Amino acid sequence: MKRDERRIKTGAVLVAAALMCISGVEAHAADPVKGRELYTTHCAMCHGKSGHGVMPGTPNFTRGDVLLRPDNVLLNGIKVGKGAMPAYYGILTDREILDIIAFLRSLR
Template sequence: MFRTATFVLLALSAILSPARAADPVRGQELFMQHCVSCHAPGQPVPGAPGFILQQRMLQPDSVLLEKIRYGVNAMPGYQGILDNSMILDLIAYMRTLQ
């Protein structure tokens, strides 16, 4: 019974805890580690988009998160490498490049 109650309390605290704001500084670190080789501002690899004034950056975070998680076209997915909070930090940084 105690284990069940503990599990329920932990699950509720995870669900009810406020979401943390995305951190563009952490996102920049992740960008430099995982993305800059193809998406360098001003000199992206052919076929790999930059992010300045790009129509795709008008998409909601949820759409961008899915594209980063699962990949799109030649870009590999980062599921298992970046968790959702890391991807949201990355998106927050990419939005600063506008």
């Protein structure tokens, strides 16, 4: 009887810990509003305010083929840069780039 009670208590603590982890992740979820500000400052001159692309050769973010890639692939691509696009490693943090990606996903 006693042992069962202890087991239930342990279970409840584990559930509480798991819930705290989940809400912790939520608190740090990518923020598309912040992402929009960062995008306007750092990316819009080439990619356009609406994501259609201003500079020739830029992908169209509203049609989203590029955005079918998972966040971590996009994150690395943006950190490394490509062709005429500068590398953002050391300029933007991973968190800031993930905010921008969340904003880009809202353009589709």
